[in-house]
Amino acid sequence: MNAPVQHAQNLKFPVLDNVLQVGGMSLIRLAERVGSTPFYAYDRRLITERVAQLRAALPADIHLHYAIKANPMPAVVQHLAGLVDGFDVASGGELKVVLDTVMPPENISFAGPGKSERELRQAIAAGIVINLESGRELERIVMIATETGARPRVAVRVNPDFELKSSGMKMGGGPKQFGIDAERVPELLARMKTLPVEFFGFHIFSGSQNLKAESIIEAQINTFELARRLAAHAPGTVRLLNLGGGFGIPYFPGERPLDLAAVGENLAALMPDARRDFPEAEFVIELGRFFVGEAGLYVSRVIERKESRGQLFLVMDGGLHHHLAASGNFGQVIRKNYPVLVGNRVEPEGEAQSASAVGPLCTPLDVLGDRMNLGHACEGDLVVVLQSGAYGLTASPTAFLGHPAPVEVLV
Numbered sequence: 001m002n003a004p005v006q007h008a009q010n011l012k013f014p015v016l017d018n019v020l021q022v023g024g025m026s027l028i029r030l031a032e033r034v035g036s037t038p039f040y041a042y043d044r045r046l047i048t049e050r051v052a053q054l055r056a057a058l059p060a061d062i063h064l065h066y067a068i069k070a071n072p073m074p075a076v077v078q079h080l081a082g083l084v085d086g087f088d089v090a091s092g093g094e095l096k097v098v099l100d101t102v103m104p105p106e107n108i109s110f111a112g113p114g115k116s117e118r119e120l121r122q123a124i125a126a127g128i129v130i131n132l133e134s135g136r137e138l139e140r141i142v143m144i145a146t147e148t149g150a151r152p153r154v155a156v157r158v159n160p161d162f163e164l165k166s167s168g169m170k171m172g173g174g175p176k177q178f179g180i181d182a183e184r185v186p187e188l189l190a191r192m193k194t195l196p197v198e199f200f201g202f203h204i205f206s207g208s209q210n211l212k213a214e215s216i217i218e219a220q221i222n223t224f225e226l227a228r229r230l231a232a233h234a235p236g237t238v239r240l241l242n243l244g245g246g247f248g249i250p251y252f253p254g255e256r257p258l259d260l261a262a263v264g265e266n267l268a269a270l271m272p273d274a275r276r277d278f279p280e281a282e283f284v285i286e287l288g289r290f291f292v293g294e295a296g297l298y299v300s301r302v303i304e305r306k307e308s309r310g311q312l313f314l315v316m317d318g319g320l321h322h323h324l325a326a327s328g329n330f331g332q333v334i335r336k337n338y339p340v341l342v343g344n345r346v347e348p349e350g351e352a353q354s355a356s357a358v359g360p361l362c363t364p365l366d367v368l369g370d371r372m373n374l375g376h377a378c379e380g381d382l383v384v385v386l387q388s389g390a391y392g393l394t395a396s397p398t399a400f401l402g403h404p405a406p407v408e409v410l411v
């Protein structure tokens with residue numbers, strides 16, 4: 001046989017007659033159905049399976065919340081509304097998307113520094129939980145509460161005094177723009193006692209994109225401990241304990257999926273004490289990419305095969321303007337290839353041949369696959385970037401160079 005397709009071991013989509021199958025049909029037919037390239041496709045079955053996999057691995061009373069910034073496409077969010085226990089939003093725009101679903105407001109939280117007065121007013125009117133990011137934000141919430149007579153639900157987002165080790169993105173520990181430093185939280189909680197807000201609990205989110213179960217386990221142990229210390233100062237019962245998330249997905253060669261069973265076993269061991277110490281709390285794990293990342297594809301068509309000084313380029317109609325992360329320019333330190341394959345010609349007929357899949361933009365950054373086994377692609381073929389269901393379209397500079405936006409479909 002030829003060199004195997006890269007990352008075939010992680011391939012979540014079936015291959016039939018050498019053609020990728022998406023949503024129960026061949027990619028060729030799906031492209032016809034969509035009507036134009038490039039496009040994003042998200043597979044609802046894979047999203048559903050992912051939620052079921054989490055439910056099976058984690059204790060039954062761990063609630064699952066979806067952080068919609070990973071993929072805020074309304075159809076995806078509507079689909080997840082029937083599967084998860086809550087949503088986390090990070091803007092007024094995202095709030096609108098989740099309020100259009102059946103999710104009850106008490107299961108929706110709003111995190112993020114720099115919430116505008118308008119966003120705070122909307123959140124308070126909606127009755128959702130505001131994850132408080134600073135003492136100053138509390139003052140602004142109290143002003144609105146006093147004026148409107150509302151009693152906003154507030155959970156304190158804590159910037160923990162520990163880190164989530166080996167995370168793709170650290171969002172807690174050390175100086176951070178997120179949350180309130182753990183050592184300053186007791187004073188803030190004391191202040192809250194006399195204010196017209198409803199204390200809801202804690203939000204302790206330490207990081208993102210982690211594939212090491214040991215690191216997540218350590219962070220979860222530290223999170224419960226920190227929550228216990230802080231709860232001693234709480235102005236009311238803790239009704240919400242958001243333990244953060246950080247569950248990563250494999251993107252690059254050599255990365256292995258997170259050992260979910262190990263994370264689940266550890267949580268199961270921690271829960272008896274947690275239930276005793278927080279008898280009225282809902283325990284929440286908040287995830288974005290883990291729900292949707294592996295369920296999504298970005299599909300571009302090869303416009304031209306071009307050879308330059310011994311290197312083959314596949315010039316495609318899609319590129320970094322739609323998928324910044326796959327170009328390596330969304331938080332990667334050293335550029336690595338996302339898994340990419342030729343969707344309508346998965347295995348080469350002859351010898352595997354190297355090619356770089358590049359976009360149409362006039363910048364050398366516009367590379368979606370750098371020297372991969374894609375050289376058997378012909379003009380008109382469909383090049384697929386896998387692991388593209390999270391931080392794809394909405395994390396990309398779509399206005400750059402003025403190409404049309406891609407279609408998104410949920411299949």
Ligand SMILES: *Cc1c(COP(=O)(O)O)cnc(C)c1O
Pocket residue numbers: 067069070088111205207208209245246247286287288289290390
């Ligand atoms: C971005 C973010 C998430 C989602 O992160 P993923 O890596 O996609 O799971 C969850 N919670 C908060 C507070 C975030 O900022």
